[in-house]
Amino acid sequence: MNQTGKKRLAIVSSYSESCGNAAFTRVLHDTIEQYSDFDVEVVELDLRLLQSVNNYVRRKADIHIEKLCRQLAQFDAVNLQLEAGLYGTLPKDIVNRVRRLMASNPVMSVTLHSPRLSAPTASSIRAGIREILRLRIMTGLRLIMDELRGNVHVRINRSMITDAIKQGHRLIAHTRRAKYQIGVFFDYDKVDVHPLKIVPDGFEPDHSGLEKIRHELGFKPEDKLIGIFGYISAYKGHHDALKAIEYLPENYKLLIFGRQH
Structure with missing residues (x-):
C-alpha cells in the first residue's frame, strides 16, 4: 500500500511508444484509477533494449528485466500485458524474460493480446517432403524450414501460457474463442474475457x-x-x-x- 492507504497495482507494458499496446495501457490505467481504489502505476518496458539482437544490448535488456522484477515484487498486484514482440526478438529471450517477470509477484493477471495456440495446416511441410522425394532436396528443405519458422510464435505462446498457469496467474483474453482454446489446450479455467471494445446500444458509426x-x-x-x-x-x-x-x-x-x- 502507499501512504494514502490505497493498494498499488502495476501494469507492465510499453507506454511511451507509438503502438497499440501502449494506447491500450493508457486507457486501462486511466479507467482503473477512475473506477477502483487502486493506485495504478505503469512499469514501462524499454523496447530499445528488449527488441535488440545485439549480444551486448541483450545483456543490458536482461538486467533491465531483473530491475523490473525487483520493482514488481513491491506491488500489491501486477497486470502483465503479454504480446511476445514487446519482450524480445529472439524466441529464447522472449520466453526467459516473460518467465522471470511472471515469477516476480504471486498476485498477477496476464492479458493475452495474441494468444494463437494452433498452427495452420502443415501444407508446406508436405510439399517439402514431396520435393525431397523428387530429389529436389534444397527446395524441399527450404519449404520445411519456412513452415517451422512460421510456427515459432505458436510455440512461444504455448510456452508463455504454460508458465503463467504454473504460477497460478489469472489469464485475460479478448475473445470467447481465445478463452475456449486455452481451456481445450491447457484444461485451465482461470480465464476472463475482456473485450477490446464494447459497443453500446444505439451506437451510430461515423463512416x-x-x-x-x-x-x-x-x-x-x-x-x-x-x-x-x-x-x-x-x-x-x-x-x-x-x-x-x-x-x-x-x-x-x-x-x-x-x-x-
Missing part, C-alpha cells in the same frame, strides 16, 4: 473516414474492405490473411495498416 479511404484509394462502392492494424510481425497472422483473401471474391480488398518491429 467519414471510410469514405475518405475509398475516395483516395479509388475503391468502388461495391468493394468490401478488410483491415489489419498494428505492428507487422510473423506472429500477427498477416500471412494467413493474405492466403485467406485469395478464396474471397474479387471485390474483397485487404488493407494493411502498420509498421514493422
